[in-house]
Amino acid sequence: MTKNRFKYLDPEDIRKLSSYEFAPKLLVEGYLAGRHISTSRGLSTEFMDYRQYAEGDDPGMIDWKVFARTERYYVKTYQQETNTCCYIFLDSSASMDFGAKLTKLEYASFFTAALCYLVTKSDNQIGLQIFDNAIRHYFPPGSTGAHLRNLMTALEKNSAGSKTSLSTALKKSFPLLKRRGTLIVISDFFDDPAAIFHALSPYLHKGFKVYLFHILDREELELKPDSLTLFRDMESGERISVHTGEIKEAYRKAIYDYMDRLREMAFLKKVDYMAAFTDTHYFKLFDRLLK
Template identity: 30%
Template structure:
């Protein structure tokens, strides 16, 4: 089943976190986010993650002319329609970071933002009748719900998300290799994390997923404070995953800090690109439905380009 735009013509008013914060239930938040970015799409149908070209059939009067394959017509002088099918057996594994560093921030914290994004993706995929699973991790796998398309499975995933509290460090030296071995059936793997972890281990895990022919997406969640370093007055900084604290004058550190963050982001992007992995930076100040909607529009555009090249 495809998710179809209701045909809105006005510029959408994307949901901000203040709107979502008034909704405590994660299932309602997920529905609001998904409906928010679908409303913002002006093209219909809106097929999100899981539509691909299937076959041709001969044109019959009344068929939508937009689906005529003009390349075939130029070679055969006959009209054929491109038919598409949804990958209703798509299997997606959502991997969510629940280490202590994800606790940072208010309205929302990184974890609030990431958990809502994870729930929204699960909600969207269930609407498309895809099988979705959930893995949470810090220095170990804390929860592993195998992928299922049963409606009650989504309720179970949302329950686990609502009852997950970020804790421990994000030591993934054992976690990611274990996941790469467990997720065997070809499908989609989506990692939602602040990526404060060993990038060499991340790189190897991404390569292992890709070797198994998974499509991999990394949603990199960062708080706006971490990206812009807005602090002005003397500030005490405390480590969330290490027992370190620093009392300092932030303006003296700002230039060096932003340079280090820029290098970090560049390294993460390079790591993802080297394995053919989609990378999306999520700033917690940005409306979540706008971020997801922009990425799904990008996916559709890339898929159409691939079909045209084919």
């Protein structure tokens, strides 16, 4: 990888990422044996269970210690270790274009790029889906360098689209994901939380480990200084004239309530949720993801 070849992945970040390893705690279905715990039983050293011997089984698999105690034939089964598959859902709606120094989309792109690099570096597969209210780009899982370059190029060419509909994107994407793995959703979650988690249910049911990264700009929490302001919605273009001083407190409470609601629902669904602010370095997100 040449120096400054990609916008969202610079050599300094690559150097820092060398100390990280992508190892989410989840069971994966993979084609490479050895790295991750697989739900498929097979040849491995990691004991999983006993089962009665059946015709066709290798007699060498019989556990003779059990036979000595029970006079019955049991064979050991082992968990198969394999490579994992990581799917990134990147929200590219218009609202993600918000931010003064660094837009939320740029921040999310930096994080996505680093994650892609980290996953492919550890021979795991990475898939990327860029969406707004529909799936704009879909990259099936891959782990090759060419695949990574494609992803980087896609991220660079990506720009903010129209309205957010995470739930729609999740629903439409589910049939595309053949293997279970890690699902990382990077969005500002301007959607109905109930609809989002409803759309996540099939993934969770299938055994996906889901991470929700809520990208926020500080100005979304603290409205600008007290003055009459005409706000324009970046997604719908709707305008509202309001005195920020009058609604400042109420707004802050509303947004925190919303985040709390997301966090609470995520906890109930056993989904990891993390609020990420664009003024903090995205490497901090890895601490949560790779711990």
